[in-house]
Amino acid sequence: MEASTQTNVTSGVAVKAKKRKNTLLNRLRQNKVAYFSLWFLIVLHVVVFIGPFIWTANPEELQEVGALASWSLQHPFGTDDLGRDVFARMLHGGRVTLLVGLAAMLFSLLIGTFVGACAGFFGKVVESIFMRITEAMMAIPNFFFVLVALTVLGTSPIMVIVVIALSSWMEIARVVYGETLKWKEYEFVEAANASGAKSMRILTRYIIPQIIPSIIVSGTLTIAAAILTESAISYLGLGIQPPTPTWGNMLQNSQQYIWTAPVLGILPGAAITIAVLAYNFLGDGLRDALDPRFVKK
Amino acid sequence: MNSNQESYSSDSLEPLLRIENLKKHFPIKGGGYFRKEKKAVMAVDDVSFTIYKGETLGLVGESGCGKSTLGRNILRLQEPTEGRVFFNNTNILLHNKHELRKLRKQMQIIYQDPFGSLNPRFTIGQIIGEMYEIHGIAKGAEKEKKVKEMLELVGLDPSRYNSYPHEFSGGQRQRVGIARALALNPTFVVADEPVSALDVSVQSQVINLLMKLKKELGLTLLFIAHGLNVVRHISDRVGVMYLGKLVELSETDNIFESPAHPYTAALLSTVPEADPRLKKERIVLKGEVPSPANPPSGCRFRTRCPLAAERCKNEMPPLVEVRSKHHVACHYPLEEGQTLKEAIASRKTGQLSL
Ligand SMILES: Nc1ncnc2c1ncn2[C@@H]1O[C@H](COP(=O)(O)OP(=O)(O)OP(=O)(O)O)[C@@H](O)[C@H]1O
Numbered sequence: 262m263e264a265s266t267q268t269n270v271t272s273g274v275a276v277k278a279k280k281r282k283n284t285l286l287n288r289l290r291q292n293k294v295a296y297f298s299l300w301f302l303i304v305l306h307v308v309v310f311i312g313p314f315i316w317t318a319n320p321e322e323l324q325e326v327g328a329l330a331s332w333s334l335q336h337p338f339g340t341d342d343l344g345r346d347v348f349a350r351m352l353h354g355g356r357v358t359l360l361v362g363l364a365a366m367l368f369s370l371l372i373g374t375f376v377g378a379c380a381g382f383f384g385k386v387v388e389s390i391f392m393r394i395t396e397a398m399m400a401i402p403n404f405f406f407v408l409v410a411l412t413v414l415g416t417s418p419i420m421v422i423v424v425i426a427l428s429s430w431m432e433i434a435r436v437v438y439g440e441t442l443k444w445k446e447y448e449f450v451e452a453a454n455a456s457g458a459k460s461m462r463i464l465t466r467y468i469i470p471q472i473i474p475s476i477i478v479s480g481t482l483t484i485a486a487a488i489l490t491e492s493a494i495s496y497l498g499l500g501i502q503p504p505t506p507t508w509g510n511m512l513q514n515s516q517q518y519i520w521t522a523p524v525l526g527i528l529p530g531a532a533i534t535i536a537v538l539a540y541n542f543l544g545d546g547l548r549d550a551l552d553p554r555f556v557k558k
Numbered sequence: 559m560n561s562n563q564e565s566y567s568s569d570s571l572e573p574l575l576r577i578e579n580l581k582k583h584f585p586i587k588g589g590g591y592f593r594k595e596k597k598a599v600m601a602v603d604d605v606s607f608t609i610y611k612g613e614t615l616g617l618v619g620e621s622g623c624g625k626s627t628l629g630r631n632i633l634r635l636q637e638p639t640e641g642r643v644f645f646n647n648t649n650i651l652l653h654n655k656h657e658l659r660k661l662r663k664q665m666q667i668i669y670q671d672p673f674g675s676l677n678p679r680f681t682i683g684q685i686i687g688e689m690y691e692i693h694g695i696a697k698g699a700e701k702e703k704k705v706k707e708m709l710e711l712v713g714l715d716p717s718r719y720n721s722y723p724h725e726f727s728g729g730q731r732q733r734v735g736i737a738r739a740l741a742l743n744p745t746f747v748v749a750d751e752p753v754s755a756l757d758v759s760v761q762s763q764v765i766n767l768l769m770k771l772k773k774e775l776g777l778t779l780l781f782i783a784h785g786l787n788v789v790r791h792i793s794d795r796v797g798v799m800y801l802g803k804l805v806e807l808s809e810t811d812n813i814f815e816s817p818a819h820p821y822t823a824a825l826l827s828t829v830p831e832a833d834p835r836l837k838k839e840r841i842v843l844k845g846e847v848p849s850p851a852n853p854p855s856g857c858r859f860r861t862r863c864p865l866a867a868e869r870c871k872n873e874m875p876p877l878v879e880v881r882s883k884h885h886v887a888c889h890y891p892l893e894e895g896q897t898l899k900e901a902i903a904s905r906k907t908g909q910l911s912l
């Protein structure tokens with residue numbers, strides 16, 4: 262419904278639901294890859310977050326079978342170089358990696374939405390200051406910023422989340438800024454002003470709700486980037502530290518065994534790649550599905 | 559002709575709004591960094607007039623002449639470049655945010671576009687209910703009761719409280735807009751072309767509703783319209799705008815029966831007459847409306863005026879009362895009962911004899 266109301270406003274034509282409701286999900290369904298990605302991600306999150314309650318092996322505990330054991334019923338993916346259950350480590354590492362991605366995305370959405378919406382809505386000084394900061398941040402190479410900040414601030418999980426968020430809110434701010442500029446020109450926003458609504462009320466009740474679809478798209482793409490960044494810094498040893506598993510530090514750890522136990526590298530590497538790709542496909546699909554020019558093929 | 563003679567009588571005039579020298583200029587961006595010419599669109603340029611309590615003032619003019627801008631600036635939805643707006647004898651341009659917010663209960667606006675003027679993510683209950691919430695008047699069940707009363711008042715089914723704007727037709731949506739504007743019982747309402755986006759078949763329904771409510775609630779109405787025929791039957795007085803200027807203002811009958819400004823006369827000649835015996839000669843204005851960013855010197859209308867003379871180029875005609883209660887901004891206004899054709903003819907002979 263959300264998306265179709267937006268179309269109504271822009272095109273000025275009432276789009277009546279025909280056979281199937283013109284919902285976001287139905288629009289997304291037409292993009293097979295994005296729709297599959299959505300389901301894949303749902304399954305992935307369920308497995309990673311619920312799985313450890315079923316597969317109760319401790320990811321940090323040494324198993325009796327010893328190091329680098331190959332697969333068996335007790336240890337479906339074998340054990341790693343220290344003799345820890347790889348399956349349990351994949352589940353727990355996935356939890357950490359995906360949580361870091363989600364948390365960094367949320368935090369980055371918060372900053373980006375605040376900066377973009379205030380700059381667009383209030384204009385004048387707020388706009389110049391906020392948008393100059395945004396541009397300055399965009400000029401700094403992302404990865405360089407993350408490495409320097411983590412070296413200075415330390416590598417606790419909270420810091421990793423904060424630093425990734427601080428490095429990735431600018432694109433969201435720009436999207437929200439543009440959308441705010443567009444929506445604040447609508448007469449219903451002026452009507453709210455004519456009714457005596459305060460700025461904050463207009464911003465939070467009239468403008469930001471219109472932008473939520475775009476924020477969701479940006480958020481999806483931001484998670485993908487955050488997972489990738491987290492994995493990259495973990496691989497460099499600057500991310501979340503062992504023994505807490507993440508897909509990134511598991512990948513780093515596996516390097517020396519790439520010939521003897523390739524599965525140690527292949528599993529986290531594949532997990533990172535597939536999760537990032539799925540989030541990217543989903544984000545692109547959502548972007549198309551939310552585009553008012555979207556046409557049914 | 560006037561439909562509101564009960565509430566408005568031309569003898570006991572009590573001003574509600576006095577607009578003095580109102581200007582709204584929109585600066586034009588662009589131009590090089592070094593040649594910073596200060597150019598601006600003069601959307602409203604030095605307009606002064608009074609709106610009396612209980613009247614319906616029709617404001618007409620071609621697209622882009624500044625009608626909406628004037629309405630918005632009177633309500634301070636935009637900040638005027640210059641001028642004063644007195645509402646009940648206080649200059650509201652000096653109000654701070656807090657005072658202005660309180661004033662908003664008394665002044666409202668109805669928009670032209672029934673799509674863009676309603677929040678697509680709110681139900682109509684929320685849209686109208688906002689008015690009560692913003693001013694802390696009612697919440698929850700009491701709010702719902704009040705909103706439903708408003709819905710009934712504008713002829714909508716109160717059971718559609720939870721419907722979204724896109725589930726309504728254009729005419730119904732306009733009723734929602736009217737309900738929103740009237741929810742707090744304002745004294746003054748700007749209706750900015752409230753029916754021009756609607757099907758002809760529903761236009762009169764919405765106008766009738768508006769005029770009925772105006773009478774019942776004792777509103778003062780500034781009714782903006784594109785063409786003269788829309789305002790004829792509902793206005794006590796009519797103002798005509800051209801390129802940011804108010805060029806003529808008088809009681810409706812005066813405007814329609816003996817216009818004094820050549821522009822008004824030309825506009826009237828294109829309005830279809832109900833009585834076919836009254837044959838009119840259509841006067842087609844030559845040329846295009848000039849850009850408000852670069853208006854002609856002197857009289858704004860001189861590039862298209864059949865009566866234009868040398869003086870019109872050099873001197874800007876002020877809005878003056880040429881006949882009783884009949885204000886015109888023209889150096890050579892038509893005489894009472896004179897048609898534009900006759901004026902053109904007499905101008906020609908006059909010029910020959912010079
Ligand atoms: N926000 C703005 N910025 C710049 N120029 C503007 C702005 N709003 C209006 N204008 C210009 O001011 C002039 C008057 O516009 P306005 O909308 O008041 O006209 P109008 O008489 O209401 O026309 P219409 O019948 O089309 O609604 C136009 O030339 C328009 O382009």
Ligand code: SF4
Binds near residue numbers: 821861866
């Ligand atoms: S002042 Fe001159 S140009 Fe302007 S309307 Fe009158 S006659 Fe025409």
Ligand SMILES: [Mg+2]
Binds near residue numbers: 625626627750751
């Ligand atoms: Mg307008």
